Amino acid sequence: MNDNKNDYAPLALHVPEPPYRPGDTPDFSDFEIPAAGEVPMPPVDAPLAELSYLSHDIIRVLDDKGKAQGTWVKNIDDELLDKGLRAMMRTRAFDDRMQKAQRQGKTSFYMQCTGEEAIATAQRMALLDTDMHFPTYRQQGLLFAQDWPVDKMMNQIYSNVEDDLEGLQLPVLYSFKEAGYFTVSGNLATQYIQAVGWGMASAIKGDTNIAAAWIGDGATAEGDFHAAMVFAGVYQAPVILNVVDNRWAISTYHDIAGAGTATFAQRASGYGLAALRVDGNDWLAAYAASRWAAERARRGHGATFIEWVTYRAGAHSTSDDPSKYRPKEEHEAWPLGDPIDRLKKHLIVKKLWSEERHTQAEAQYADEMRSEAEKAEANGTLHQYDRPRPSSKSVFENVYKEMPEHLRRQRQEMGV
Amino acid sequence: MNDNKNDYAPLALHVPEPPYRPGDTPDFSDFEIPAAGEVPMPPVDAPLAELSYLSHDIIRVLDDKGKAQGTWVKNIDDELLDKGLRAMMRTRAFDDRMQKAQRQGKTSFYMQCTGEEAIATAQRMALLDTDMHFPTYRQQGLLFAQDWPVDKMMNQIYSNVEDDLEGLQLPVLYSFKEAGYFTVSGNLATQYIQAVGWGMASAIKGDTNIAAAWIGDGATAEGDFHAAMVFAGVYQAPVILNVVDNRWAISTYHDIAGAGTATFAQRASGYGLAALRVDGNDWLAAYAASRWAAERARRGHGATFIEWVTYRAGAHSTSDDPSKYRPKEEHEAWPLGDPIDRLKKHLIVKKLWSEERHTQAEAQYADEMRSEAEKAEANGTLHQYDRPRPSSKSVFENVYKEMPEHLRRQRQEMGV
Amino acid sequence: MFDDKTETKTMNMIEAIRDAHDVMMERDSNVVVFGEDVGYFGGVFRCTAGLQEKYGKSRAFDTPISENGIVGAAVGMAAYGLRPCVEVQFADYMFPAYDQITQEAARLRFRSKGQFTAPMTIRMPTGGGIFGGMTHSQSPEALFTHVAGLKTVIPCTPYDAKGLLISAIEDDDPVIFLEPKRLYNGPFDGHHDRPVVPWSKHPAGEVPVGYYNIPLGKAATIREGSDVTVLAYGTMRFVAEVAAEETGVDAEILDLRTLLPLDLEAIEQSVRKTGRCVIIHEATRTSGFGAELLSIVQESCFYHLEAPVMRVTGWDTPYPHAQEWEYFPGPKRVGEALKKVMEAA
Amino acid sequence: MFDDKTETKTMNMIEAIRDAHDVMMERDSNVVVFGEDVGYFGGVFRCTAGLQEKYGKSRAFDTPISENGIVGAAVGMAAYGLRPCVEVQFADYMFPAYDQITQEAARLRFRSKGQFTAPMTIRMPTGGGIFGGMTHSQSPEALFTHVAGLKTVIPCTPYDAKGLLISAIEDDDPVIFLEPKRLYNGPFDGHHDRPVVPWSKHPAGEVPVGYYNIPLGKAATIREGSDVTVLAYGTMRFVAEVAAEETGVDAEILDLRTLLPLDLEAIEQSVRKTGRCVIIHEATRTSGFGAELLSIVQESCFYHLEAPVMRVTGWDTPYPHAQEWEYFPGPKRVGEALKKVMEAA
Numbered sequence A, B: 001m002n003d004n005k006n007d008y009a010p011l012a013l014h015v016p017e018p019p020y021r022p023g024d025t026p027d028f029s030d031f032e033i034p035a036a037g038e039v040p041m042p043p044v045d046a047p048l049a050e051l052s053y054l055s056h057d058i059i060r061v062l063d064d065k066g067k068a069q070g071t072w073v074k075n076i077d078d079e080l081l082d083k084g085l086r087a088m089m090r091t092r093a094f095d096d097r098m099q100k101a102q103r104q105g106k107t108s109f110y111m112q113c114t115g116e117e118a119i120a121t122a123q124r125m126a127l128l129d130t131d132m133h134f135p136t137y138r139q140q141g142l143l144f145a146q147d148w149p150v151d152k153m154m155n156q157i158y159s160n161v162e163d164d165l166e167g168l169q170l171p172v173l174y175s176f177k178e179a180g181y182f183t184v185s186g187n188l189a190t191q192y193i194q195a196v197g198w199g200m201a202s203a204i205k206g207d208t209n210i211a212a213a214w215i216g217d218g219a220t221a222e223g224d225f226h227a228a229m230v231f232a233g234v235y236q237a238p239v240i241l242n243v244v245d246n247r248w249a250i251s252t253y254h255d256i257a258g259a260g261t262a263t264f265a266q267r268a269s270g271y272g273l274a275a276l277r278v279d280g281n282d283w284l285a286a287y288a289a290s291r292w293a294a295e296r297a298r299r300g301h302g303a304t305f306i307e308w309v310t311y312r313a314g315a316h317s318t319s320d321d322p323s324k325y326r327p328k329e330e331h332e333a334w335p336l337g338d339p340i341d342r343l344k345k346h347l348i349v350k351k352l353w354s355e356e357r358h359t360q361a362e363a364q365y366a367d368e369m370r371s372e373a374e375k376a377e378a379n380g381t382l383h384q385y386d387r388p389r390p391s392s393k394s395v396f397e398n399v400y401k402e403m404p405e406h407l408r409r410q411r412q413e414m415g416v
Numbered sequence C, D: 001m002f003d004d005k006t007e008t009k010t011m012n013m014i015e016a017i018r019d020a021h022d023v024m025m026e027r028d029s030n031v032v033v034f035g036e037d038v039g040y041f042g043g044v045f046r047c048t049a050g051l052q053e054k055y056g057k058s059r060a061f062d063t064p065i066s067e068n069g070i071v072g073a074a075v076g077m078a079a080y081g082l083r084p085c086v087e088v089q090f091a092d093y094m095f096p097a098y099d100q101i102t103q104e105a106a107r108l109r110f111r112s113k114g115q116f117t118a119p120m121t122i123r124m125p126t127g128g129g130i131f132g133g134m135t136h137s138q139s140p141e142a143l144f145t146h147v148a149g150l151k152t153v154i155p156c157t158p159y160d161a162k163g164l165l166i167s168a169i170e171d172d173d174p175v176i177f178l179e180p181k182r183l184y185n186g187p188f189d190g191h192h193d194r195p196v197v198p199w200s201k202h203p204a205g206e207v208p209v210g211y212y213n214i215p216l217g218k219a220a221t222i223r224e225g226s227d228v229t230v231l232a233y234g235t236m237r238f239v240a241e242v243a244a245e246e247t248g249v250d251a252e253i254l255d256l257r258t259l260l261p262l263d264l265e266a267i268e269q270s271v272r273k274t275g276r277c278v279i280i281h282e283a284t285r286t287s288g289f290g291a292e293l294l295s296i297v298q299e300s301c302f303y304h305l306e307a308p309v310m311r312v313t314g315w316d317t318p319y320p321h322a323q324e325w326e327y328f329p330g331p332k333r334v335g336e337a338l339k340k341v342m343e344a345a
């Protein structure tokens, strides 16, 4: 303790800043991107020690010319590719329509997943119907990957009389058990550990179902994320732990969640998990990585963490205006491109698709969503008080399996 | 999705087990321990990328013969060594005495730190008086390293009229602000993030004070640990983040906290923190690593995480019987030895100490603690209802700075 | 409660709780048990001792020290179809799990319109009387009763503990199961200076072997009386009994057993009969569960009340260590309230 | 409230809150402000807009999405000597921080006998009325009032918000500062089908420039009356006003402003005068803060009561989305209660 305090300069708080703010010209030229195919695929039973390269390199399959490269994807059948592209396109068309509907005052709130369509659609197609996804509000792609009825989603968004959830829940916080789509929580991160519990249950029962947990970069700072990582590592739970790093959490840059000094995948390695970084705008990479992780889990080798490198192209939600905190051009400058464009190019290269068919399909899905929206709106929209609305009674139902006396009395007090 | 579910064998839950349970013969021969001096010391301003070897190797200084090896320790003056040994011996003598006092019914509860004395005593001596420690219940060594008055500790343990905390707090949950000893919480992990906040405050104010956070292996699973790691990494807070991995959390082996597949230091690397693993039973290593971390923080290079490799030699607390869940011989078999024995040997090798002086010192400290305990007991012990006791009034004080009306009324109701 | 032919065994509350686990794990392979130190060692209070050995590591196991992890994982398991019964080591340590309990488990059924449910039990030792200081003594029941979707149960005898825990595990909604730790080894009436009484000396220490249940939502009338209704639960039930005895006030004592859903009928009936009411609990007073009880009594029995309803509770301070008996609402304070409420108009 | 010479400015509640921050950051360099989206962007409700630009990144900054981290770090900073004023984005998201708030901040002074203290303010938007559904509408005040060591404040006008927030920041104990988000842009009386009224149309939208404070622990009498006392806070204060007007009941309306410590005197005085009392809040009924208010009124004014005290509250269910107005205790329900309490014996 012979230090002399006066030797030291005053400390200062380090507060990370994003590289670009409104007014700046974004430039991602120093962003390191491995060439497509450069990062090899290990066997699913490889020991953890042999997987560490996967936590900093980025797994990529589609190159700039639209060709699939490397060991991650071998024989993907054409039908799947077509399905993938259509799922992404329909997701985007749906988002566009619902965004408009919110602007028109037909509901309270909406959240798009623009730019992130590859991740959820590909993962859903790589998993089985008996698996369970624990999505955030930005994984609607899971539903389009299985052609889930659009009207069910729209009725929920409009909180109308046909909404399965009877208007009780905020728009986009869907619950579709049959679709393997867990009831979405408005509280960030809580479902990450629940997904691990679900996977543990499958192992306890000796089943072969796996769970997929979803979270954003920002929400990884929550305690439930940590709990999930610890439990998944300790019990080698059959789960896929997805982090969608779209670089923004509302107005907050991902460096405030710690992305500035280590990758999320590196963090995951410290929990004894297999951890991949994947180009989230590359549908083939997304599919291949999800397949690998699913196979690894289902074969009893434990949990895989996947960091999806992507960018939130749109606003956080209809309540948000990103031009207030990031350059409008940032998305354009972002080097991993658009997931739909990239898969489209691949399909064109493979002669399975064309610009014309694409334009046609865009129009078709826009039409579909318009007419679906009209049908759903015929069931009512949120603020229409002169139309039949979801029942008031339902507020008292499902609080418990059986309604206790005090709720019965309150329902009476409400007069329904 | 063309997988056939029947291809897969039923999953099973993996529940880690400690290598040895009561009845087994513990054998740590495959426990890898680098030779003393083998792991080199980097400069405090080395980039993180150059520190990764420190998160799996174990920093050790004292070799089997009692010699100091390697680059971590150069000129430690003899006086410090002597002080370190005496601090450890007094810590142990105190623990012995208080353990007995609890057995004699003089208080409700006690917790020893046997086998872990090097860590806290060395770190306290490596830091400045103006720094703040956020200890758990097992860092009493911090107080002995600064010759903190023993009667203050004993009076707290006895909850008697001289207790600074007026009997309000559980034994060993001391609060000694003057000693840089933060009020200990009974809730695990909560203080880890508080320490980071304290360090951030120092940086915000442009001071040069640093904080030391303390936690056990088991408690690292709590959400507050994660929050602390994220905040420390993001804001490069001037803190030392200590994890005392004594291999047990009550009856639970550290593999249940995730120690089985990655080290805690590796986990810390994933948060963008400098992370060391240190032989916690090697006083010189403990001192050197703490100095390095303190210097790094105070020079503005951010937080350092230290994983202390050690073993909880005693019971978890006076409420615990470890023979129920681990072999009695496990501590003996544990390869890193006893911290007091090891520093003693070093001092003897350096001709600064002898077996005789050691025996003498042991007797002296046992005497000291006996007579201090007698003096403290003269102030009363917990269950003596026929003696003056801490005031009942104090229950209503310090709930708020000023007593609000409802508490004033309640105090009246109590009749004091 | 059970007829003469029922085979019984003398148990303390710990044994009764362990037995409830055993019965349910035997009957239903979906019942799984976990928590800190719960597996190999069988829990710091030994309430799960022997279960891992009997049912294997995948049905009874140790967890990381992460209360939010324990509850969060249980929610996921319950959604899968299991019936987790988890332990939080002390009620004081449930706070990190409070989000998972109140925002997740409690609302899973509601927000999914019954698609996903959380049939799970969260056990936790509660209350003071053991010199546990502020971090091993709290009574957080009101923090659960404020939350729609939870049921909150608090037994005070081995017999009730087993029957209620079985019901809790069988219940299809999340149940908070509070175990008054001072009662684990024997009934305790607050006379800390008298010899400890074991459960073997109390009739409710005779516990039926095998399966039985006590329905949630039903209070027990511990003592009939005509002067005043005492609403109590947990340790306070025994304090109420001894206070009635010592003061000679002819109190009707209700042990509520389930705080939510509450046995409104039993409360209303009794207060309408006696016209007076004393409510006792160990938790801090302000916004304690006593406030709700008082409100219910006032709302539904106003015209029957002959005196103000009184609350005897812990003080609005953290739970102190050395001053445990000044904090704990013992027979003296309860007795005074009984007398005072009888004196009133 | 302030004399004619005081310079004022028209502000909505957001601006008033921002201004309180500004005044305090200017006066005291120990005041620091942080939370999710609080720094560069200035908060999702804009309550901290411009502060980072004015006071720099080390005094107003963004944090990771970790409510326990935000509050835990604030506790450490407060112990160091700073006065953190932190934002939890919605009261619904305070649950992960509930441990740090109730077990740490609230008890730091007590458990260290005043060696360490936690002078900090935790702001959070509360309440419904904005179609936020169950995760953006909750009113958790009772979860704070049950905890010894916390103060709980809830303003309902720009004028009060600024004065109370300044007092909260200056207070040496941890203060929970609940901001009824439906009132940010204007007073709201529950008539959702009528045009929105801005604060510029309300006298309390005139806010003094610079420093002033409103002491914690003092209720405001919004309307004097002789028939019945209405205890309200937050949005409900405006509902009470319109309900009194519409029913013609001569209600005395108290805006409690601080829930803990409570203005016992004001409550007791008013109820003793009127002999009747209606309590209203948006939170779920069971174990809501209304239960405590009812209990206090009953305990201290029993012999003055001419009718049962009534509670009008949110239902004991999660807060629904589409059924917002069936849940929200609007003027109709409050008016009915006023009439009913007047009809009673």
Ligand SMILES: Cc1ncc(C[n+]2csc(CCOP(=O)(O)OP(=O)(O)O)c2C)c(N)n1
Binding pocket: A136, A138, A186, A187, A188, A215, A216, A217, A218, A219, A220, A244, A246, A248, A249, A250, A312, A316, D036, D065, D089, D093, D096
């Ligand atoms: C516990 C909790 N805290 C705060 C919020 C408010 N909130 C909603 S979304 C969001 C940002 C999340 O960002 P990220 O995790 O990166 O996901 P993304 O929106 O980018 O998909 C915040 C702070 C919340 N919903 N829950």
Ligand SMILES: Cc1ncc(C[n+]2csc(CCOP(=O)(O)OP(=O)(O)O)c2C)c(N)n1
Binding pocket: B138, B186, B187, B188, B215, B216, B217, B218, B219, B220, B244, B246, B248, B249, B250, B312, B316, C036, C065, C089, C093, C096
């Ligand atoms: C939040 C919380 N959960 C549980 C406990 C009960 N508890 C006290 S000490 C302990 C074990 C801690 O083990 P570890 O962190 O390894 O520290 P060690 O005792 O080994 O020093 C537990 C579970 C607690 N005090 N706080």
Ligand SMILES: [Mg+2]
Binding pocket: A216, A217, A218, A244, A245, A246, A247, A248, A249, A250, A312
């Ligand atoms: Mg994001």
Ligand SMILES: [Mg+2]
Binding pocket: B216, B217, B218, B244, B245, B246, B247, B248, B249, B250, B312
């Ligand atoms: Mg340990």
